[in-house]
Amino acid sequence: MKEFDRIVIGANFLGCGLAARLGRVKIIEPSCVLGADFALTFNSGEAWDVAPEHLEAAEYLSMLREHRALDDDGRTAVAAFAPLLAAWCRKRELDIELSCSVVAIEGQELRVMGVDGRKIYRAGEIYDAMPKTKPRKFLIGLAAGPAGLEDGRRGDFVFRQSLHPGEYYVKLECSGEDGWEFARRTWHQRWARRPEELRDCRLLLLGTRFDLCNYPNPVAALDAGLRGEGGKL
Amino acid sequence: MDKKPKSDYDVIVLGFGTAGAIAAIAAGRMGASVLVLEQNTYAGGTQSGGGITGFYGGPPPYGLTGEINAKIKAAVEAGGYGGELEVRKWILEEEALRVGVDIRYETTCYDVQREGRRVTGVRWGESRVLCEAQCRVLIDSSAEAVACRLVGCELLSGRATDGLYNTFTNTCLASNGNRVAGLNFDAGRINQYDPEVFSQTMLETAALHVLEDYSADSTTCGRAGHRVALSDLPGIREGFHVLTEEVLTIDDMFMGDAAQLPDPVAYVFTNLDTHTNDMPLESELFQDWMVGASMWGTQLWFPVIRENLVPKGWIGILAAARHLGVDHDIGQAVRMNGPMGRIGEVAGVLAALAAQAGHGDCLVVPIENLKRRLEDIPDRRGENEAVWGLPVEAIRAGLESDRPGFAIWSARHQRRVAELRAWYADAAPGSHLRRHAAMALALLGDRAGVDELRQAVIERDAFLPLTSRHSNHLRGYACLYLLGRLRDVESLELFFDVLKDDAIQNKYEYHTHAVAALIKVGEAHSDKRAAIAEFLRMLAEDPAWELRARLKETQSYPRIDQLFRLRIAAVLRQWGVPNQIGQVVLAMPLNAHDRALAEKCLATR
Structure with a gap:
């Protein structure tokens, strides 16, 4: 058994912000990607004009702008x-x-499975930064199509342009209870029946995590963590 | 809506990836009750989420993999999709559901239940709740041998010199506006079983995906386009292999035994696709093929037998993904999509037969039952003869050409020593025929051509054979390798001279082969060991000795290779020579992987 002062579950934007605030923290993340709540959902974010409260979140916002990953629109x-x-x-x-991955939580002990096998982590404080389930969620796809399609609803889907002309983030609403098989089948069936104006669009990828809409954009999630949001167990 | 899993299944498949998805469908079609446990949220693994769709040359995939691939192609051609990745996830999932497979996504295998040496079930975590189910056969298609490690199967780990695996990618998916696919490059090495090294390496190499301008298109890996997402699969090409009832080795393939293997259940047709560039740390037979004959791109038929899937001494468990029972060298071939799909199909059918017989013992399933169910096992053993069975006239013509690989290998395979010596004696010094004959002789352990080999090294012979479509090896350092292979003590000064030549073209290859040659000579000639050890110690303790590794598509990512320093340290330790190499390495800027190796080196002094 390994002991830590604090453990944060989830190296998503909220979890990373929270860990940076707390200090002396072990963060455990089930995937191999940071920021899965946005990076793996294809949630491209909205409400970017709301300035973060915390300077370190503002720093990440600046990085997005400096690397031309976020434009003025x-x-x-x-x-x-x-x-x-x-x-x-x-x-x-x-x-x-x-x-x-956390397999089970028993008091201050976590049964986890890491790349080296199963083990027990114990911490004085445990914070859960994993996204919270809600009555509705989104499965978001990345699609290519004619340039210039305006943002907005088209049939069952909500389109939003990416930075690249002719590339769109395409949202489909699901019930919070839908599993992956049902949601994926629904997406493909509705995509096959998409409106005529989308005939030339091609689905490239679907997100590999549901978007649970906990925060409007990654900077807001990071900012929330830096401000101390994130449930202490 | 969620459906609870049952408490008992014929077959549980751990991992819904390239092999596991096919295994689950195959077992389901056999009428077995099947549960899939997948840590991610989709089917297909590397072949979908990892962005690697192709079958890498050779004939189209056959069997169930071929059938499903045809459906995927048809769906893509029907329109509405930019590439196969998402279609593959969907069709694999639908095919599995159609035959009643229960799929549990976002699960973590936590324990494997057993009675003695028989596997009886699995415990897994799901939404932070521990669940369990019994089974007659567990198919471990996790690629990282997750279940096999939990149950305590014996494992094989990496290459013999340092235990390391092939390089990894840190996978990113990219779009050209019409189609999305994985970017297949090299990010260096990773240790996916050490949480600290794994995590730090993933974070360090994420820097490969930091771009100055994400709004611009660029050309990466030979394709124009732009990155659209990181993959949630790390892009690992190799890890543990399970010690199975039989392990297919490079010796089986190249020493003539593979053709005699009884009852293959699959053939895979591919090349030994290493991304390794530190070739002198690989096995000698592997280097014979890659460096001595420049055969990287040559495709071969590799037979797989049932026993390659059955962990040694265990009942009720199969290893059916890239961790199956092959050695490090052969693992670089059978890890491809086509082989993985076929091996998944074999595992699914075999598991269903064993489960339905009630005993779960895959080794007692009559082989004819298995082969009958697999229907179309093409027997292509004879095709390897085209690679190493050239007639003697063709061997001579090949040696005279700029594509000498097949001729060199045929001469070696057929042990044409007399002919090679005669051609060598008759040919003009420096000619293709004489030099290639010398190389073939060296592969046979014959020293008749050493003068020509030495001359090639002295000249820094820049001839690049055209045997492979790429990744050929310059004749100059190939001859250096062969002199080391011959333990040619008379070339000692030549090896020293190469290592003193800091301005040498292809320094990485010349220097690393020279180090390997010195070690071989030192091991074979104890009277020379002290001088060699002193030279190598001074070389490796000199911080100015820098080897810049070249990695595919990531030339801009600095990678100073420390593995040869560490190799020298390990050899000097065996020879009883004190040294400070570990400290020298640790004082240098290191990535997480190499730092861990250096710390281990110091700890084992």
């Missing part, structure tokens, strides 16, 4: 979210363990 390149968050975390020397 709020168009983004989701591909930038994780690598820039990794750079942000490395600068702060956060102790992050990737591909480490």
